[in-house]
Amino acid sequence: MSAMKVKGNAWKFGDDVNTDLIVPGKYLELVDPYEMAKHAMEGVDPEFPEKVAEGDIVVGGTNFGCGSSREHAAIALKYVRVGAVVAESFARIFYRNAINLGLPALECPGIADAVSEGDELEIDLTGSKVVNVTTGKELEFMPLPEFMVEVLTEGGLVPYLKKNMEKW
């Protein structure tokens, strides 16, 4: 668990970023995650896949990932190599999808005001801490339930279940 740190620059999005915006409906026929990644955040910022760097952090407002259950949204963010999504709050299905894929989704009240676009962030998943390296400000996110930490540690529900099928 000590390795569970994410470091990258912040990409800020507002409140109620729905999954139609993250991956529009016309791409739902895709099954290749790398193809989905080419359209990550297309409804908000079509250039996002070109601009984002590995490990960068998506910072959302309230109700991030609301709407459709399409896992394409969380898959696209993961395969465009986003390191974590931190938001004021999440919609339920997106939250599950992200954790299930091994993409940390962290509910962190105050994050929208504490971060500006491009700030360097460091997340300590075990310490439930987000540090804004650029400003020095430190925030705590809501600790994840033990089960979700286990899923994240294994890299998602697929590897978790592969290992723990008999416990399920």
Added chain:
Amino acid sequence: MGKTVSEKILSRASGNEEVSAGEIVKANVDIAMMPDLTTILAVNAMKAMGVQKVWDNEKVVIILDHVAPASTLMAAEVHRDIRVFVKEQGLKHLYDVNSGVCHQVLPEKGHVKPGRLVIGADSHTCTHGAFGAFATGVGSTDMGAILATGKTWLRVPETIKVVVDGKLPDWVAPKDVILYTAGQIGADGATYNALEFTGETIKDMSVSGRMTLCNMAIEMGGKAGIIEPDDKTFEFLNERTDGNYTPVHADDNAVYRSTLNVDAEALEPQIACPHKVDNVKPIGEVAGLKINQAFVGSCTNGRLEDLEVAASILQGRHVHPGVRLLVVPASSEVYLQALDSGVIQDLVEAGAIFSNPSCGACFGGHIGLLAPGEVGLTSSNRNFKGRQGSPEALVYLASPAVTAASAVTGVVTHPRDI
């Protein structure tokens, strides 16, 4: 302490004597439903988990509805791969592209029963709470785990009680009740919660209208929408199921997170304005807005009574020359009923485009897209930016009656005013 419907169903499904809101349980899934565009991802997840066969070939229901029939090569391939999977697994229930929207077909074909745990790989799975089931949507990896094991983990939700009393005024529909409710509760006001709808208005409401209410629980972030089953429910189910179910009722002293009271008699038709479902205004504040496309259909409002009210308004009138009116029945059963009752004749004579049952224009992936700068008025469930085509189009949500009346005048119109 008294229990809500959700707590009781999740107690039974998890094999516990009693569970309470906030607990995380591992529950046995009674029905696992998948529509076309999320199935392959779930199947891939199941196989990646090292499991080759679904846990129960009678409890998995697949419905090809979003792109039906396939309008792109990619969709055709997805459908082909699903048909191969169904055959390979010996699945008992595939409803192919001629069937309709999953949330209409699932109860029509008798797969939904009171007290059951229904999990669907589609966010509007909450629709099935209209029959007293606990029904919720998940993503494809969760569904892959269900296909592999028949189980899923769920947090037992707190419940918000929505009490609707009074007689709905003329031209005010269940859709207006739920849009008003969404405006009051907010787009994330029910996140992680169940919504139980109760009151005199609900008792008087048809099964179709109740489905409209539960369908939109997700638009408030809700995990489930629930209505306790009654004689209307049983009448619907008795024609379609073996009757082997136990209705679940909330205890009188059940604990609710909060209660919202809605006075049905005071309601006007409601419009949800771009780009949020909770941006709801009474029709008077939006009336007169020019529209380019009107859509009656979807799992929210594509049932016979929705088509009938649209036809009653359009009969002897004509769709405005500046408007395209799309009408898409929610299922082949609805299609046949509409054929039989003459509704289709009225609609097509009035200039409507009548299409085969599918998700239609609801999700912007198949038919009826909006161009940049266009305005769509729709009886479906989401007005998100880009939902029905161009991100530069505007989508407004309304009842089928308001949608039909506005298709005649070319502007947002109260049905009493035409």
